[in-house]
Amino acid sequence: xxxxxxxxxxxxxxxxxxxxxxxxxxxxxxxxxxxxxxxxxxxxxxxxxxxxxxxxxxxxxxxxxxxxxxxxxxxxxxxxxxxxxxxxxxxxxxxxxxxxxxxxxxxxxxxxxxxxxxxxxxxxxxxxxxxxxxxxxxxxxxxxxxxxxxxxxxxxxxxxxxxxxxxxxxxxxxxxxxxxxxxxxxxxxxxxxxxxxxxxxxxxxxxxxxxxxxxxxxxxxxxxxxxxxxxxxxxxxxxxxxxxxxxxxxxxxxxxxxxxxxxxxxxxxxxxxxxxxxxxxx
Amino acid sequence: xxxxxxxxxxxxxxxxxxxxxxxxxxxxxxxxxxxxxxxxxxxxxxxxxxxxxxxxxxxxxxxxxxxxxxxxxxxxxxxxxxxxxxxxxxxxxxxxxxxxxxxxxxxxxxxxxxxxxxxxxxxxxxxxxxxxxxxxxxxxxxxxxxxxxxxxxxxxxxxxxxxxxx
Ligand SMILES: Cc1cc2nc3c(=O)[nH]c(=O)nc-3n(C[C@H](O)[C@H](O)[C@H](O)COP(=O)(O)OP(=O)(O)OC[C@H]3O[C@@H](n4cnc5c(N)ncnc54)[C@H](O)[C@@H]3O)c2cc1C
Ligand code: FES
Ligand code: FES
Numbered sequence: 241x242x243x244x245x246x247x248x249x250x251x252x253x254x255x256x257x258x259x260x261x262x263x264x265x266x267x268x269x270x271x272x273x274x275x276x277x278x279x280x281x282x283x284x285x286x287x288x289x290x291x292x293x294x295x296x297x298x299x300x301x302x303x304x305x306x307x308x309x310x311x312x313x314x315x316x317x318x319x320x321x322x323x324x325x326x327x328x329x330x331x332x333x334x335x336x337x338x339x340x341x342x343x344x345x346x347x348x349x350x351x352x353x354x355x356x357x358x359x360x361x362x363x364x365x366x367x368x369x370x371x372x373x374x375x376x377x378x379x380x381x382x383x384x385x386x387x388x389x390x391x392x393x394x395x396x397x398x399x400x401x402x403x404x405x406x407x408x409x410x411x412x413x414x415x416x417x418x419x420x421x422x423x424x425x426x427x428x429x430x431x432x433x434x435x436x437x438x439x440x441x442x443x444x445x446x447x448x449x450x451x452x453x454x455x456x457x458x459x460x461x462x463x464x465x466x467x468x469x470x471x472x473x474x475x476x477x478x479x480x481x482x483x484x485x486x487x488x489x490x491x492x493x494x495x496x497x498x499x500x501x502x503x504x505x506x507x508x509x510x511x512x513x514x515x516x517x518x519x520x521x522x
Numbered sequence: 523x524x525x526x527x528x529x530x531x532x533x534x535x536x537x538x539x540x541x542x543x544x545x546x547x548x549x550x551x552x553x554x555x556x557x558x559x560x561x562x563x564x565x566x567x568x569x570x571x572x573x574x575x576x577x578x579x580x581x582x583x584x585x586x587x588x589x590x591x592x593x594x595x596x597x598x599x600x601x602x603x604x605x606x607x608x609x610x611x612x613x614x615x616x617x618x619x620x621x622x623x624x625x626x627x628x629x630x631x632x633x634x635x636x637x638x639x640x641x642x643x644x645x646x647x648x649x650x651x652x653x654x655x656x657x658x659x660x661x662x663x664x665x666x667x668x669x670x671x672x673x674x675x676x677x678x679x680x681x682x683x684x685x686x687x688x
Contacts, residue, residue: 242541242542242546245539245540247540248584273582274564277582280541281543290540294587339567339651339653340651340652341577341578341579341582341652342579342652344633345578345583
Protein backbone atom coordinates (compact mmCIF):
# COMPACT_ATOMS: atom_id res chain seq x y z
CA UNK A 241 0.00 0.00 0.00
CA UNK A 242 1.73 3.12 -1.23
CA UNK A 243 0.57 6.72 -1.10
CA UNK A 244 0.12 8.45 -4.44
CA UNK A 245 3.34 10.16 -5.59
CA UNK A 246 4.15 13.46 -3.90
CA UNK A 247 7.02 15.90 -3.51
CA UNK A 248 8.79 15.89 -0.16
CA UNK A 249 10.71 18.63 1.52
CA UNK A 250 12.20 18.90 5.02
CA UNK A 251 12.92 22.59 5.71
CA UNK A 252 15.00 23.63 8.72
CA UNK A 253 13.05 26.71 9.84
CA UNK A 254 9.36 27.44 10.49
CA UNK A 255 9.40 30.41 8.11
CA UNK A 256 10.81 28.27 5.28
CA UNK A 257 8.16 25.62 6.00
CA UNK A 258 5.38 28.23 5.90
CA UNK A 259 6.71 29.55 2.58
CA UNK A 260 6.78 26.04 1.09
CA UNK A 261 3.18 25.44 2.23
CA UNK A 262 2.12 28.58 0.38
CA UNK A 263 3.89 27.53 -2.84
CA UNK A 264 1.81 24.40 -3.55
CA UNK A 265 -1.87 23.99 -4.38
CA UNK A 266 -2.27 21.15 -1.91
CA UNK A 267 0.46 20.82 0.69
CA UNK A 268 0.35 19.06 4.07
CA UNK A 269 2.45 19.51 7.17
CA UNK A 270 3.94 16.29 8.53
CA UNK A 271 5.15 16.02 12.12
CA UNK A 272 5.03 12.46 13.49
CA UNK A 273 3.23 11.08 10.43
CA UNK A 274 1.20 8.71 12.62
CA UNK A 275 -2.09 9.91 11.17
CA UNK A 276 -0.94 11.55 7.94
CA UNK A 277 0.90 8.51 6.52
CA UNK A 278 -1.97 6.05 7.20
CA UNK A 279 -4.42 8.48 5.53
CA UNK A 280 -2.11 8.88 2.54
CA UNK A 281 -1.67 5.10 2.24
CA UNK A 282 -5.44 4.64 2.25
CA UNK A 283 -5.52 7.47 -0.31
CA UNK A 284 -8.02 9.37 1.76
CA UNK A 285 -5.59 12.22 1.33
CA UNK A 286 -3.19 12.80 -1.58
CA UNK A 287 -1.23 16.01 -1.09
CA UNK A 288 1.10 17.07 -3.88
CA UNK A 289 3.66 18.31 -1.36
CA UNK A 290 4.54 17.00 2.10
CA UNK A 291 6.38 19.51 4.27
CA UNK A 292 8.16 17.51 6.98
CA UNK A 293 8.76 19.80 9.97
CA UNK A 294 10.76 17.06 11.73
CA UNK A 295 14.14 18.68 10.94
CA UNK A 296 13.32 22.10 12.44
CA UNK A 297 15.51 22.70 15.49
CA UNK A 298 14.09 23.99 18.78
CA UNK A 299 10.54 22.65 18.48
CA UNK A 300 11.13 19.51 20.55
CA UNK A 301 11.08 21.20 23.96
CA UNK A 302 8.51 21.73 26.70
CA UNK A 303 9.50 25.18 27.95
CA UNK A 304 8.78 26.55 31.41
CA UNK A 305 7.81 30.19 30.91
CA UNK A 306 6.95 31.07 34.54
CA UNK A 307 3.15 31.15 34.74
CA UNK A 308 2.78 28.98 31.64
CA UNK A 309 4.43 26.12 29.79
CA UNK A 310 4.69 25.72 26.02
CA UNK A 311 4.71 22.31 24.33
CA UNK A 312 6.66 22.61 21.07
CA UNK A 313 5.48 21.12 17.78
CA UNK A 314 7.94 18.20 17.87
CA UNK A 315 7.30 17.11 21.46
CA UNK A 316 6.30 13.42 21.16
CA UNK A 317 3.44 11.75 23.05
CA UNK A 318 6.09 9.96 25.14
CA UNK A 319 7.75 13.23 26.17
CA UNK A 320 4.42 14.82 27.08
CA UNK A 321 3.35 11.80 29.12
CA UNK A 322 6.61 11.78 31.10
CA UNK A 323 7.03 15.50 31.81
CA UNK A 324 6.44 16.82 35.34
CA UNK A 325 5.67 20.24 33.86
CA UNK A 326 2.58 18.94 32.05
CA UNK A 327 -0.79 18.90 33.91
CA UNK A 328 -2.05 15.43 34.86
CA UNK A 329 -4.93 15.36 32.35
CA UNK A 330 -2.65 15.84 29.34
CA UNK A 331 0.05 13.54 30.73
CA UNK A 332 -2.52 10.77 31.06
CA UNK A 333 -4.05 11.46 27.63
CA UNK A 334 -0.61 11.36 25.98
CA UNK A 335 0.30 8.12 27.76
CA UNK A 336 -2.91 6.49 26.49
CA UNK A 337 -2.51 7.63 22.88
CA UNK A 338 -2.01 4.61 20.64
CA UNK A 339 0.80 2.17 21.47
CA UNK A 340 4.51 2.46 22.28
CA UNK A 341 5.50 2.73 18.63
CA UNK A 342 2.92 5.49 18.03
CA UNK A 343 3.94 7.37 21.18
CA UNK A 344 7.61 7.44 20.23
CA UNK A 345 6.89 9.27 16.94
CA UNK A 346 3.49 10.99 17.14
CA UNK A 347 3.44 14.53 18.50
CA UNK A 348 1.05 16.24 20.91
CA UNK A 349 0.70 19.21 18.53
CA UNK A 350 0.08 16.81 15.60
CA UNK A 351 -2.69 15.04 17.52
CA UNK A 352 -4.30 18.40 18.33
CA UNK A 353 -3.94 19.71 14.74
CA UNK A 354 -5.37 16.43 13.41
CA UNK A 355 -8.53 16.96 15.53
CA UNK A 356 -9.84 13.40 15.36
CA UNK A 357 -13.32 13.11 16.88
CA UNK A 358 -12.17 10.39 19.31
CA UNK A 359 -8.63 11.55 20.10
CA UNK A 360 -7.27 11.86 23.61
CA UNK A 361 -5.05 14.91 23.79
CA UNK A 362 -7.38 17.44 22.10
CA UNK A 363 -9.91 16.70 24.85
CA UNK A 364 -7.35 17.32 27.61
CA UNK A 365 -6.07 20.51 25.95
CA UNK A 366 -9.66 21.79 25.72
CA UNK A 367 -10.37 21.06 29.41
CA UNK A 368 -7.08 22.76 30.35
CA UNK A 369 -8.01 25.84 28.31
CA UNK A 370 -4.83 25.71 26.21
CA UNK A 371 -3.81 28.34 23.68
CA UNK A 372 -2.63 27.24 20.22
CA UNK A 373 0.21 29.24 18.72
CA UNK A 374 0.07 29.24 14.94
CA UNK A 375 2.62 30.69 12.52
CA UNK A 376 1.59 31.63 9.00
CA UNK A 377 2.69 33.97 6.20
CA UNK A 378 1.45 36.99 8.16
CA UNK A 379 3.21 36.09 11.40
CA UNK A 380 2.00 34.45 14.59
CA UNK A 381 -1.51 34.30 16.03
CA UNK A 382 -3.04 32.67 19.07
CA UNK A 383 -6.20 30.57 19.02
CA UNK A 384 -8.12 29.63 22.18
CA UNK A 385 -8.86 25.92 22.49
CA UNK A 386 -12.64 26.49 22.39
CA UNK A 387 -12.25 28.17 18.98
CA UNK A 388 -9.70 25.70 17.64
CA UNK A 389 -11.74 22.54 17.05
CA UNK A 390 -14.17 23.27 14.24
CA UNK A 391 -15.53 19.97 12.90
CA UNK A 392 -14.58 16.38 12.03
CA UNK A 393 -10.79 16.39 11.42
CA UNK A 394 -10.98 20.16 10.99
CA UNK A 395 -9.21 22.77 13.07
CA UNK A 396 -9.07 26.55 12.82
CA UNK A 397 -5.58 26.36 11.25
CA UNK A 398 -5.23 27.72 7.72
CA UNK A 399 -3.58 25.37 5.18
CA UNK A 400 -0.40 27.47 5.26
CA UNK A 401 -0.22 27.76 9.04
CA UNK A 402 1.91 25.63 11.37
CA UNK A 403 0.96 24.93 14.95
CA UNK A 404 4.32 25.73 16.57
CA UNK A 405 3.26 25.17 20.16
CA UNK A 406 0.51 24.80 22.76
CA UNK A 407 0.57 27.07 25.79
CA UNK A 408 -0.92 25.87 29.06
CA UNK A 409 -1.40 27.71 32.32
CA UNK A 410 0.48 26.59 35.42
CA UNK A 411 -2.09 28.21 37.72
CA UNK A 412 -2.66 25.19 39.91
CA UNK A 413 -5.97 23.43 40.30
CA UNK A 414 -6.26 19.74 39.50
CA UNK A 415 -6.94 17.88 36.29
CA UNK A 416 -7.66 14.36 35.05
CA UNK A 417 -8.60 12.40 31.93
CA UNK A 418 -10.44 9.09 31.58
CA UNK A 419 -11.71 7.06 28.63
CA UNK A 420 -12.95 3.71 27.51
CA UNK A 421 -10.74 2.69 24.59
CA UNK A 422 -12.09 0.99 21.47
CA UNK A 423 -10.00 -2.08 22.24
CA UNK A 424 -11.08 -2.06 25.89
CA UNK A 425 -9.41 -0.50 28.92
CA UNK A 426 -7.42 2.53 27.87
CA UNK A 427 -6.23 1.13 24.56
CA UNK A 428 -6.93 2.88 21.25
CA UNK A 429 -9.13 5.87 20.44
CA UNK A 430 -11.95 6.71 22.88
CA UNK A 431 -15.41 5.19 22.55
CA UNK A 432 -16.08 8.01 24.97
CA UNK A 433 -13.70 10.02 27.12
CA UNK A 434 -13.72 13.07 29.35
CA UNK A 435 -11.23 15.46 30.82
CA UNK A 436 -11.69 17.92 33.67
CA UNK A 437 -9.83 20.78 35.28
CA UNK A 438 -11.07 22.19 38.60
CA UNK A 439 -10.01 25.06 40.85
CA UNK A 440 -11.00 24.74 44.50
CA UNK A 441 -11.50 27.37 47.23
CA UNK A 442 -12.40 26.51 50.83
CA UNK A 443 -13.51 23.01 49.94
CA UNK A 444 -15.76 24.21 47.12
CA UNK A 445 -15.29 24.14 43.36
CA UNK A 446 -14.61 27.70 42.26
CA UNK A 447 -14.62 26.86 38.58
CA UNK A 448 -14.46 23.79 36.39
CA UNK A 449 -13.81 23.05 32.73
CA UNK A 450 -14.96 19.69 31.43
CA UNK A 451 -14.49 18.38 27.88
CA UNK A 452 -15.73 15.31 26.02
CA UNK A 453 -14.21 13.22 23.25
CA UNK A 454 -15.55 10.37 21.13
CA UNK A 455 -19.20 11.31 21.40
CA UNK A 456 -19.70 14.14 18.90
CA UNK A 457 -18.05 15.60 15.80
CA UNK A 458 -15.26 17.32 17.76
CA UNK A 459 -13.87 17.68 21.28
CA UNK A 460 -16.58 19.65 23.05
CA UNK A 461 -16.97 21.48 26.36
CA UNK A 462 -19.68 19.97 28.59
CA UNK A 463 -21.16 23.35 29.48
CA UNK A 464 -24.04 21.94 31.54
CA UNK A 465 -21.63 20.04 33.78
CA UNK A 466 -19.40 23.09 34.18
CA UNK A 467 -22.36 25.19 35.25
CA UNK A 468 -23.59 22.57 37.71
CA UNK A 469 -20.14 22.14 39.28
CA UNK A 470 -19.35 25.82 39.85
CA UNK A 471 -19.85 26.55 43.55
CA UNK A 472 -20.69 22.94 44.45
CA UNK A 473 -18.97 21.06 47.28
CA UNK A 474 -17.34 18.51 44.98
CA UNK A 475 -18.88 15.58 46.87
CA UNK A 476 -19.34 12.35 44.95
CA UNK A 477 -23.12 12.87 44.96
CA UNK A 478 -22.92 16.39 43.57
CA UNK A 479 -20.42 15.35 40.88
CA UNK A 480 -22.61 12.40 39.89
CA UNK A 481 -25.58 14.73 39.57
CA UNK A 482 -23.62 17.27 37.51
CA UNK A 483 -22.35 14.46 35.26
CA UNK A 484 -25.94 13.70 34.25
CA UNK A 485 -25.74 16.88 32.15
CA UNK A 486 -22.67 15.58 30.21
CA UNK A 487 -24.20 15.67 26.73
CA UNK A 488 -26.54 18.62 27.24
CA UNK A 489 -26.38 20.62 24.00
CA UNK A 490 -24.05 18.05 22.36
CA UNK A 491 -25.15 16.08 19.28
CA UNK A 492 -24.13 12.54 20.17
CA UNK A 493 -23.23 10.41 17.15
CA UNK A 494 -23.64 6.68 16.77
CA UNK A 495 -20.65 4.82 15.37
CA UNK A 496 -19.26 1.28 15.13
CA UNK A 497 -18.46 1.35 18.83
CA UNK A 498 -21.78 2.34 20.32
CA UNK A 499 -25.32 3.62 19.94
CA UNK A 500 -26.34 7.15 20.85
CA UNK A 501 -27.82 5.97 24.16
CA UNK A 502 -24.76 3.95 25.08
CA UNK A 503 -22.35 6.75 24.28
CA UNK A 504 -24.43 9.33 26.14
CA UNK A 505 -24.45 7.06 29.18
CA UNK A 506 -20.71 6.39 28.89
CA UNK A 507 -20.10 10.12 28.71
CA UNK A 508 -21.74 10.60 32.13
CA UNK A 509 -19.55 7.82 33.59
CA UNK A 510 -16.35 9.30 32.14
CA UNK A 511 -17.26 12.84 33.21
CA UNK A 512 -17.86 11.68 36.77
CA UNK A 513 -14.53 9.85 36.88
CA UNK A 514 -12.60 12.71 35.32
CA UNK A 515 -14.09 15.33 37.65
CA UNK A 516 -13.53 13.24 40.79
CA UNK A 517 -9.98 12.57 39.56
CA UNK A 518 -9.38 16.28 39.02
CA UNK A 519 -10.70 17.10 42.51
CA UNK A 520 -8.40 14.46 44.01
CA UNK A 521 -5.46 16.03 42.13
CA UNK A 522 -6.33 19.62 43.12
CA UNK B 523 15.66 11.51 -3.81
CA UNK B 524 18.86 10.23 -2.31
CA UNK B 525 18.68 8.87 1.22
CA UNK B 526 21.48 7.64 3.48
CA UNK B 527 21.19 5.79 6.77
CA UNK B 528 22.88 3.12 8.83
CA UNK B 529 21.19 -0.27 8.89
CA UNK B 530 22.52 -2.88 11.32
CA UNK B 531 25.80 -1.01 11.42
CA UNK B 532 26.23 -0.71 7.63
CA UNK B 533 26.04 2.67 5.90
CA UNK B 534 23.63 2.53 2.95
CA UNK B 535 22.69 5.10 0.32
CA UNK B 536 19.90 4.62 -2.21
CA UNK B 537 17.75 6.61 -4.59
CA UNK B 538 14.09 6.40 -3.60
CA UNK B 539 10.76 7.95 -4.42
CA UNK B 540 9.50 10.09 -1.50
CA UNK B 541 6.55 7.73 -1.14
CA UNK B 542 8.76 4.69 -0.47
CA UNK B 543 7.91 3.39 2.99
CA UNK B 544 10.80 2.45 5.25
CA UNK B 545 9.59 -1.17 5.40
CA UNK B 546 9.78 -1.51 1.59
CA UNK B 547 13.17 0.20 1.56
CA UNK B 548 14.40 -2.40 4.05
CA UNK B 549 12.77 -5.45 2.44
CA UNK B 550 13.04 -4.66 -1.26
CA UNK B 551 15.85 -2.11 -1.35
CA UNK B 552 18.18 -3.90 1.05
CA UNK B 553 16.80 -7.47 0.70
CA UNK B 554 16.42 -7.74 4.49
CA UNK B 555 13.16 -9.68 4.57
CA UNK B 556 13.16 -10.44 8.30
CA UNK B 557 11.01 -7.35 8.83
CA UNK B 558 7.45 -8.38 7.95
CA UNK B 559 4.46 -6.57 6.50
CA UNK B 560 1.24 -7.62 8.22
CA UNK B 561 -1.60 -5.13 8.12
CA UNK B 562 -0.03 -2.12 6.39
CA UNK B 563 -2.50 0.02 8.34
CA UNK B 564 -0.21 0.78 11.29
CA UNK B 565 -1.89 -1.61 13.72
CA UNK B 566 -0.16 -5.02 13.76
CA UNK B 567 3.47 -4.09 14.52
CA UNK B 568 4.94 -6.90 12.36
CA UNK B 569 7.05 -4.23 10.64
CA UNK B 570 8.62 -2.89 13.87
CA UNK B 571 12.29 -1.91 13.70
CA UNK B 572 14.42 0.32 15.92
CA UNK B 573 14.94 3.86 14.63
CA UNK B 574 17.59 5.59 16.74
CA UNK B 575 16.85 3.05 19.47
CA UNK B 576 13.04 3.51 19.50
CA UNK B 577 10.59 0.82 18.35
CA UNK B 578 8.95 2.18 15.21
CA UNK B 579 6.38 0.80 12.75
CA UNK B 580 8.39 0.94 9.53
CA UNK B 581 5.20 0.83 7.42
CA UNK B 582 4.28 4.20 8.94
CA UNK B 583 7.49 6.04 8.18
CA UNK B 584 8.87 7.25 4.87
CA UNK B 585 12.37 6.10 3.95
CA UNK B 586 13.28 9.76 3.38
CA UNK B 587 12.32 10.55 6.99
CA UNK B 588 15.04 8.11 8.08
CA UNK B 589 17.80 10.23 6.48
CA UNK B 590 20.81 10.00 8.81
CA UNK B 591 19.06 7.58 11.18
CA UNK B 592 20.46 4.48 12.83
CA UNK B 593 18.19 1.51 12.04
CA UNK B 594 18.26 -1.94 13.63
CA UNK B 595 16.27 -4.81 12.13
CA UNK B 596 15.88 -8.34 13.45
CA UNK B 597 18.83 -9.41 11.27
CA UNK B 598 21.05 -7.12 13.35
CA UNK B 599 20.53 -8.98 16.64
CA UNK B 600 22.41 -12.29 16.52
CA UNK B 601 26.19 -12.06 16.62
CA UNK B 602 28.53 -14.77 15.32
CA UNK B 603 25.71 -17.28 15.28
CA UNK B 604 24.72 -16.61 18.90
CA UNK B 605 21.10 -15.64 19.31
CA UNK B 606 20.30 -12.40 21.11
CA UNK B 607 18.75 -13.10 24.57
CA UNK B 608 15.33 -12.03 23.23
CA UNK B 609 15.58 -14.43 20.30
CA UNK B 610 16.73 -17.12 22.71
CA UNK B 611 13.75 -16.34 24.96
CA UNK B 612 11.28 -16.86 22.08
CA UNK B 613 13.03 -20.15 21.30
CA UNK B 614 13.21 -21.38 24.91
CA UNK B 615 9.70 -20.37 25.92
CA UNK B 616 7.89 -21.23 22.67
CA UNK B 617 7.01 -17.57 22.07
CA UNK B 618 5.88 -18.26 18.51
CA UNK B 619 3.76 -20.54 16.39
CA UNK B 620 3.61 -19.41 12.75
CA UNK B 621 6.30 -16.81 13.42
CA UNK B 622 4.79 -14.03 11.34
CA UNK B 623 4.55 -11.55 14.21
CA UNK B 624 7.84 -12.63 15.77
CA UNK B 625 10.37 -10.18 14.26
CA UNK B 626 8.10 -7.27 15.21
CA UNK B 627 7.52 -8.68 18.70
CA UNK B 628 11.26 -9.09 19.20
CA UNK B 629 12.04 -5.54 18.06
CA UNK B 630 9.28 -4.11 20.26
CA UNK B 631 10.52 -6.13 23.22
CA UNK B 632 14.03 -4.83 22.58
CA UNK B 633 12.82 -1.22 22.72
CA UNK B 634 10.80 -2.00 25.85
CA UNK B 635 13.65 -3.71 27.73
CA UNK B 636 16.01 -0.89 26.83
CA UNK B 637 13.71 1.53 28.67
CA UNK B 638 12.64 -0.86 31.41
CA UNK B 639 15.05 -3.72 32.09
CA UNK B 640 12.87 -5.28 34.80
CA UNK B 641 9.24 -5.04 33.61
CA UNK B 642 6.28 -6.62 35.39
CA UNK B 643 3.99 -8.91 33.41
CA UNK B 644 1.54 -6.01 33.12
CA UNK B 645 4.24 -3.70 31.80
CA UNK B 646 5.25 -6.29 29.19
CA UNK B 647 1.66 -6.70 28.02
CA UNK B 648 1.20 -2.93 27.78
CA UNK B 649 4.60 -2.51 26.17
CA UNK B 650 3.60 -4.92 23.40
CA UNK B 651 0.17 -3.33 22.88
CA UNK B 652 1.20 -2.23 19.38
CA UNK B 653 1.95 -5.80 18.23
CA UNK B 654 -0.72 -8.32 17.31
CA UNK B 655 -0.31 -12.10 17.28
CA UNK B 656 -2.98 -14.29 15.74
CA UNK B 657 -1.56 -17.59 17.05
CA UNK B 658 -0.12 -17.71 20.53
CA UNK B 659 -2.62 -15.91 22.74
CA UNK B 660 0.40 -13.89 23.96
CA UNK B 661 1.05 -15.99 27.09
CA UNK B 662 4.33 -17.49 25.89
CA UNK B 663 5.40 -14.21 24.31
CA UNK B 664 5.22 -12.62 27.76
CA UNK B 665 7.22 -15.56 29.18
CA UNK B 666 9.80 -15.15 26.41
CA UNK B 667 10.27 -11.48 27.26
CA UNK B 668 10.54 -12.30 30.97
CA UNK B 669 13.22 -14.87 30.10
CA UNK B 670 15.12 -12.32 28.02
CA UNK B 671 14.82 -9.61 30.67
CA UNK B 672 16.37 -11.91 33.29
CA UNK B 673 19.18 -12.95 30.92
CA UNK B 674 19.92 -9.36 29.96
CA UNK B 675 20.13 -8.41 33.67
CA UNK B 676 22.65 -11.22 34.10
CA UNK B 677 20.22 -13.35 36.13
CA UNK B 678 19.07 -16.93 35.72
CA UNK B 679 15.61 -17.00 34.03
CA UNK B 680 12.79 -18.66 35.99
CA UNK B 681 12.27 -22.26 34.85
CA UNK B 682 9.73 -22.90 32.10
CA UNK B 683 6.21 -23.47 33.43
CA UNK B 684 6.10 -26.92 31.88
CA UNK B 685 9.32 -27.87 33.70
CA UNK B 686 7.86 -27.06 37.13
CA UNK B 687 6.35 -30.13 38.81
CA UNK B 688 3.06 -29.41 40.50
C1 LIG C 1 -1.95 2.45 15.53
C2 LIG C 1 -2.38 3.84 15.92
C3 LIG C 1 -3.14 4.02 17.06
C4 LIG C 1 -3.54 5.29 17.45
N1 LIG C 1 -4.27 5.42 18.58
C5 LIG C 1 -4.64 6.63 19.01
C6 LIG C 1 -5.36 6.80 20.23
O1 LIG C 1 -5.64 5.84 20.96
N2 LIG C 1 -5.75 8.04 20.58
C7 LIG C 1 -5.42 9.14 19.82
O2 LIG C 1 -5.78 10.24 20.21
N3 LIG C 1 -4.71 9.04 18.68
C8 LIG C 1 -4.31 7.80 18.27
N4 LIG C 1 -3.58 7.69 17.11
C9 LIG C 1 -3.19 8.91 16.35
C10 LIG C 1 -1.88 9.49 16.90
O3 LIG C 1 -2.16 10.15 18.09
C11 LIG C 1 -1.19 10.49 15.97
O4 LIG C 1 0.13 10.59 16.44
C12 LIG C 1 -1.73 11.88 15.97
O5 LIG C 1 -3.12 11.86 15.69
C13 LIG C 1 -1.07 12.73 14.89
O6 LIG C 1 0.16 13.23 15.35
P1 LIG C 1 1.41 13.23 14.38
O7 LIG C 1 2.47 14.05 15.03
O8 LIG C 1 1.78 11.84 14.04
O9 LIG C 1 0.84 14.05 13.14
P2 LIG C 1 0.83 13.75 11.57
O10 LIG C 1 0.34 12.40 11.28
O11 LIG C 1 2.16 14.14 11.01
O12 LIG C 1 -0.25 14.84 11.10
C14 LIG C 1 -1.62 14.67 11.36
C15 LIG C 1 -2.41 15.84 10.77
O13 LIG C 1 -2.12 17.05 11.47
C16 LIG C 1 -1.45 18.00 10.64
N5 LIG C 1 -0.35 18.52 11.44
C17 LIG C 1 0.54 17.78 12.17
N6 LIG C 1 1.37 18.59 12.85
C18 LIG C 1 1.01 19.85 12.54
C19 LIG C 1 1.50 21.12 12.94
N7 LIG C 1 2.52 21.25 13.83
N8 LIG C 1 0.92 22.23 12.42
C20 LIG C 1 -0.12 22.12 11.53
N9 LIG C 1 -0.63 20.94 11.14
C21 LIG C 1 -0.07 19.82 11.63
C22 LIG C 1 -1.00 17.22 9.42
O14 LIG C 1 -0.97 18.06 8.27
C23 LIG C 1 -2.06 16.15 9.31
O15 LIG C 1 -3.20 16.64 8.68
C24 LIG C 1 -3.17 6.42 16.68
C25 LIG C 1 -2.40 6.26 15.52
C26 LIG C 1 -2.00 4.99 15.14
C27 LIG C 1 -1.16 4.83 13.92
S1 FES D 1 2.55 -3.78 8.77
FE1 FES D 1 3.17 -2.05 9.91
S2 FES D 1 1.84 -2.09 11.61
FE2 FES D 1 1.13 -3.78 10.42
S1 FES E 1 3.02 -16.61 16.00
FE1 FES E 1 1.60 -16.49 14.37
S2 FES E 1 1.02 -14.40 14.45
FE2 FES E 1 2.19 -14.61 16.23
